[in-house]
Amino acid sequence: SNPLNINHSGHLTIGGIDTTELAKKYGTPLFIYDVEHIRKNARAFVDTFKKYQVKAQVAYASKAFSSVAMVQVAKQENLSLDVVSQGELYTALKAGFPTEKIHFHGNNKNYDELLMAVNQEIGCIVIDNFHEIELLSTILSDQNKKMDVLIRVTPGIEAHTHDYILTGNEDSKFGFDLSNGQATRAMEQLHTHPYINLKGIHCHIGSQIFETEGFIMAIERVFGTLAEWKDSHAFTCEILNLGGGFGIKYTQEDEPLPLEKYVEALIEEVTKQVNLHDMDFPEIWIEPGRSIVGDTAITLYTIGSTKEIPNVRKYVAVDGGMTDNLRPALYQAKYEAVIANKANEEEVENVSIAGKCCESGDMLIWDIALPKVQPNDILAVFSTGAYGYSMSNHYNRFPKAAVVFVENGKDRLVIKRESYQDVVQNDLSYEEE
Numbered sequence: 022s023n024p025l026n027i028n029h030s031g032h033l034t035i036g037g038i039d040t041t042e043l044a045k046k047y048g049t050p051l052f053i054y055d056v057e058h059i060r061k062n063a064r065a066f067v068d069t070f071k072k073y074q075v076k077a078q079v080a081y082a083s084k085a086f087s088s089v090a091m092v093q094v095a096k097q098e099n100l101s102l103d104v105v106s107q108g109e110l111y112t113a114l115k116a117g118f119p120t121e122k123i124h125f126h127g128n129n130k131n132y133d134e135l136l137m138a139v140n141q142e143i144g145c146i147v148i149d150n151f152h153e154i155e156l157l158s159t160i161l162s163d164q165n166k167k168m169d170v171l172i173r174v175t176p177g178i179e180a181h182t183h184d185y186i187l188t189g190n191e192d193s194k195f196g197f198d199l200s201n202g203q204a205t206r207a208m209e210q211l212h213t214h215p216y217i218n219l220k221g222i223h224c225h226i227g228s229q230i231f232e233t234e235g236f237i238m239a240i241e242r243v244f245g246t247l248a249e250w251k252d253s254h255a256f257t258c259e260i261l262n263l264g265g266g267f268g269i270k271y272t273q274e275d276e277p278l279p280l281e282k283y284v285e286a287l288i289e290e291v292t293k294q295v296n297l298h299d300m301d302f303p304e305i306w307i308e309p310g311r312s313i314v315g316d317t318a319i320t321l322y323t324i325g326s327t328k329e330i331p332n333v334r335k336y337v338a339v340d341g342g343m344t345d346n347l348r349p350a351l352y353q354a355k356y357e358a359v360i361a362n363k364a365n366e367e368e369v370e371n372v373s374i375a376g377k378c379c380e381s382g383d384m385l386i387w388d389i390a391l392p393k394v395q396p397n398d399i400l401a402v403f404s405t406g407a408y409g410y411s412m413s414n415h416y417n418r419f420p421k422a423a424v425v426f427v428e429n430g431k432d433r434l435v436i437k438r439e440s441y442q443d444v445v446q447n448d449l450s451y452e453e454e
């Protein structure tokens with residue numbers, strides 16, 4: 022997925038712009054998003070639903086990368102927005118996102134978060150647990166307001182990149198179990214609720230999924246339950262939210278499907294199930310995060326020190342690491358990279374890319390073939406658009422990186438690099454002034 026774009030100087034480009042120029046202009050570590058690519062990913066989902074004339078909402082899962090500029094791009098592409106916290110909701114409001122297209126998730130939404138969602142009259146709350154039903158009921162009756170909700174169920178299918186675990190009694194912190202009657206009990210509470218409109222059901226089976234099989238299994242199970250509810254409670258499912266999780270290419274080994282194919286598989290299976298159970302076709306919602314932004318960004322780093330252990334390994338250290346990309350340390354996630362200022366040069370050595378945090382596990386890439394590296398070379402790591410900046414942290418008191426959007430041959434800073442003043446801004450003195 023990373024067909025290298027290289028200019029006449031042999032430098033890597035993104036959105037037509039020389040990455041080494043961007044490194045000079047904004048410093049490193051630097052996230053750079055190709056906005057046209059974000060739009061292309063978003064449209065792949067939206068247009069496929071349109072093509073099959075299926076009423077749908079494509080909600081960008083903003084946990085993958087939330088910022089005012091990103092939420093504005095989602096708005097421009099007519100996406101809906103999945104938020105999982107008051108911080109993400111606040112960001113959406115700051116970005117002027119239409120509140121009726123915001124969906125609120127989370128396994129432990131608190132009173133303040135739910136109150137904000139109700140006051141802002143957001144589109145939908147995805148109900149996760151019984152405690153939340155109580156909190157929301159109190160808030161709605163106090164405010165004398167109504168709220169549309171979906172009920173989140175765990176269909177007992179957990180999809181990993183290549184395989185699926187079927188669990189009769191799903192061991193998950195999210196949602197209501199289908200297997201032990203919890204989901205039905207929740208449905209009964211919501212179905213007849215004076216302030217809550219239960220519009221349908223939600224399930225999410227995992228992330229970075231390459232095949233359609235897990236989604237199909239989940240749809241089958243969910244429809245089994247919907248068929249029961251139809252018979253027992255005359256419940257009609259107006260909205261079926263199938264979550265996110267569509268995989269992307271990080272390395273040559275990853276083989277995701279084109280995004281259209283996931284949507285087609287969902288539509289096909291839902292069609293099959295509604296016919297089987299003699300139901301009306303529901304509106305379909307999905308919540309892609311990674312597949313909208315993941316492969317649209319790169320991170321630039323400046324190379325500093327190297328350490329060679331003869332016959333073992335050469336460590337090449339960069340000026341970021343687990344503070345801007347936690348995924349390798351946390352999940353052993355794999356990435357590919359090039360030297361941006363030597364993008365045409367032959368790969369001559371095998372090295373490992375180390376971060377600069379005080380922790381041995383702070384490695385970005387183990388074993389990668391690169392041209393001969395020197396201090397001040399610029400390393401470009403691919404496919405860092407999802408869960409990179411959004412999981413960045415202040416370990417070792419590193420200021421957070423900057424984020425730049427490029428589009429139409431122009432670059433624009435969308436998140437400022439933090440200063441050291443930012444790093445200590447909430448610290449208070451323990452000495453007499």
Ligand code: LLP
Nearest residue numbers: 082225228229265266267308309310311408
């Ligand atoms: N909907 C729900 C309910 C979710 O829990 C998630 C992701 C999504 C949608 C979006 O999934 P996506 O399309 O991005 O796969 N930090 C991890 C990923 C955590 C995903 C959590 N939930 C990572 O870096 O791989």
